[in-house]
Amino acid sequence: MPGSLTGVTPTTGTPAALLAAALRTDAARPLITFYDDATGERVELSVASFANWVAKTANLLQGDLGARPGDRLALLLPAHWQSAVWLLAAFSTGVVVAPGGDPAGADLVVTGPDTLEAARACRGERVALALRPLGGRFPRPPAGFSDYAVEVPGQGDRFAPYAPVGPDAPALELPGGAVLGAGEVVDRALASARVLGLARGSRVLSGLPYGTWDGLAAGLLAPLAVDASVVLCRHLDALPAEQLARRQDSERVTHTAGG
Structure with a gap:
């Protein structure tokens, strides 16, 4: 099975287990359709394609980056399909992910091109994403950072954590510092x-950022939890109303959040 996450967790009450269940149920169905309305990019990921990226990223995180359960990852990325991959990779390894978190207090940081200077405050491993179309690499790698697009392709397509990640494991740090366990993430x-x-079968269009629970829920976690899918839009405010209406029609959108 492409992007196999079997063995990630023996429980059903974790985000990683939700993804594993989606693979077993209908791996070919769309999970994330991403638009960047500043560049014209459109990327569609099936459950299988998304899980493959998650498995490779989790292997990078656990192996090359040496992350361990309970480590804190500051995620300085916008709402983007690659951000969704990193969230599930962190959940799969038992790493606590903090969207928009302070890199100075993190064990490692994952950043986009606009937050490189802030990310340098992290004294641990630093990974940078160019956020270019099709997951392209930086033309020139930023000093002091690993280029995700260079490092991830060679990672394995199957992932199993060094230790099981159960529903009580800390998983997500929200703005303000509250930490949710993996089971609490699923419940919420x-x-x-x-x-x-x-x-x-629902299809939700979200233009919300990933820095809040509402954005994380609408843009990934709620659709994943109920076998729905998301049309995730960055720079949605750049899209004229008539084009938004056409997108909602062409993508068969049934619900909207921040759009």
């Missing part, structure tokens, strides 16, 4: 899905 994702009205 299901609750957010109910609030949004999502069900199996």
Whole structure:
């Protein structure tokens, strides 16, 4: 199975287990369709394609970067398909991910091109993403950072953590410092899905940033929890209303959040 995450966790109450279940149920269905309305980029990832990226990234995180369960990862990335990959990779390894977190207090940092200087405050491993179309690398790698696009292709397509990641493991640090366990992330994702009205087969368009729970839920976690999918849009405010309406129609959007 492409991007196999079997063995990630024996429990069902974790984000990684949700992804493993989605692979078993319908690996070919779309999970994330990403638009960047500043560049015109569109990327569509099936469950299988997304899981393959997650497995490779989790292997990079656990292996080459030496991350261990309980380590803190400051994620300085916008709402982007690669940000979603890093979230699930961190959940899969037991690393606590802090979207928008302070890199000075983190064990490692993952950053986009606009936050490189802030990310230098991290004294641990530093990974940079160019956020170019098709996951392209930096034309010139930033000094002091590993280029994700260079490092991830050679990673293995199957992932298993060194230690099981259960529902009680710390997983997500929210703005303000509250830390949710993996099981709490799943419970809140299901609750957010109910609030949004999502069900199996729903397709939610989200223009919300990943720096808040609402953005994380609408842009990844709630759809994943209920076998739905997301149309994740960056720079959505650059899109004229008539083009947004056409997108909603062409992508068969059933729900919107921040759009």
